[in-house]
Amino acid sequence: MAELKAGDAIPELRLTPDKYLPHRYAGASGDFNPIHIDPEFAKAVGLPNTILHGLFMMGLVARAATDAGGGDPKALKRLSVQFRGMGAPETEIVVSGTVESVEGGTATIDVVAAQGENQTIRNAEAEVVVA
Amino acid sequence: MSVKTEAIGKEWPATTYEVGKEKIGEYARVVGLDNPVHFDREAAKAAGYRDVVAPPMFCVVYGAPALGPAMFDDEVGMNFAAMVHGGQEFEWGEPACVGDEITTTARCLEIYEKDGKGFYVFETRSVNQDGAEVAKGTWTNIVRGV
Numbered sequence A: 001m002a003e004l005k006a007g008d009a010i011p012e013l014r015l016t017p018d019k020y021l022p023h024r025y026a027g028a029s030g031d032f033n034p035i036h037i038d039p040e041f042a043k044a045v046g047l048p049n050t051i052l053h054g055l056f057m058m059g060l061v062a063r064a065a066t067d068a069g070g071g072d073p074k075a076l077k078r079l080s081v082q083f084r085g086m087g088a089p090e091t092e093i094v095v096s097g098t099v100e101s102v103e104g105g106t107a108t109i110d111v112v113a114a115q116g117e118n119q120t121i122r123n124a125e126a127e128v129v130v131a
Numbered sequence B: 001m002s003v004k005t006e007a008i009g010k011e012w013p014a015t016t017y018e019v020g021k022e023k024i025g026e027y028a029r030v031v032g033l034d035n036p037v038h039f040d041r042e043a044a045k046a047a048g049y050r051d052v053v054a055p056p057m058f059c060v061v062y063g064a065p066a067l068g069p070a071m072f073d074d075e076v077g078m079n080f081a082a083m084v085h086g087g088q089e090f091e092w093g094e095p096a097c098v099g100d101e102i103t104t105t106a107r108c109l110e111i112y113e114k115d116g117k118g119f120y121v122f123e124t125r126s127v128n129q130d131g132a133e134v135a136k137g138t139w140t141n142i143v144r145g146v
Helices: A021-029 A039-044 A054-068 B021-030 B041-046 B056-071
Strands: A013-015 A076-083 A093-103 A106-115 A118-129 B015-018 B083-092 B101-114 B117-127 B133-144
Touching: A013 A054, A021 A054, A021 B021, A021 B056, A054 A076, A054 A093, A054 A106, A054 A118, A054 B056, A054 B083, A076 B056, A093 A118, B015 B056, B021 B056, B056 B083, B056 B101, B056 B117, B056 B133
Parallel strands: none
Antiparallel strands: A013 A093, A076 A118, A076 B083, A093 A106, A106 A118, B015 B101, B083 B133, B101 B117, B117 B133
16 A cells, blocks of 8 residues: 555656666567667667667556555556657666546556656556555 | 558457466566565465466566567558557556466557558457456557558
8 A cells, every 4th residue: 555645756766778688678578679689670770779678668667656556566457658769778767757646546647757858658647556 | 652441350369378487587577576476476475466476567478479460460561660669558457377378369449540650559458267357458559651
């Protein structure tokens, strides 16, 4: 059980994915799209370099929202995100959020994942059971 | 050129995934989760779970095999070279635990064109061996220059 009320900021989650993180995420998730693991391929399709998996960053958003609700994984009931920027390895990701409302034992949290000014995930909305 | 819409409503064959303890641990470590309920059977049981429990986003692991054939279907005709993952939503029901057999079905919800981009929206529904829904996903892919 977590004491959350509208307007509260949730604890920030900070993580710097190392160079090989996309390889490990590819293995863990089964998503071996070469834009995430092969710099030559990524550059050939017009990207600056390999990019992070969007669903990896969504995994961090899910983690931050779950932690805000007290840490029990089944408390997270819904998560909706929009991918709006490419994430890069070896750059710190900051996940932050604000509680929009708490109604009927469910907190709705607005979450953003960013690398500096680059908001890789925004308009994310998480529903977490808090009571 | 414009988007093909014949595949709207199409459903692809279901896939079944058996949830394993080490696979949950591998996924949890990559996203930096350290809650023992994802690694330790006794801790999971003490927290009220049947067995080691998957993090919610593990639904991409058991759900993706059903989605693959949908995304690569010629009837859908997505141009992968110009595709980005635009949005994603999941709703969770019953937790997924070690030993669960989770069956996922993918369906094409929408294909439409807007501002010169093609929007391809798929749904996955994942149910466990008891018929309880564990996750529902809505996957939005955007293709530039259709």
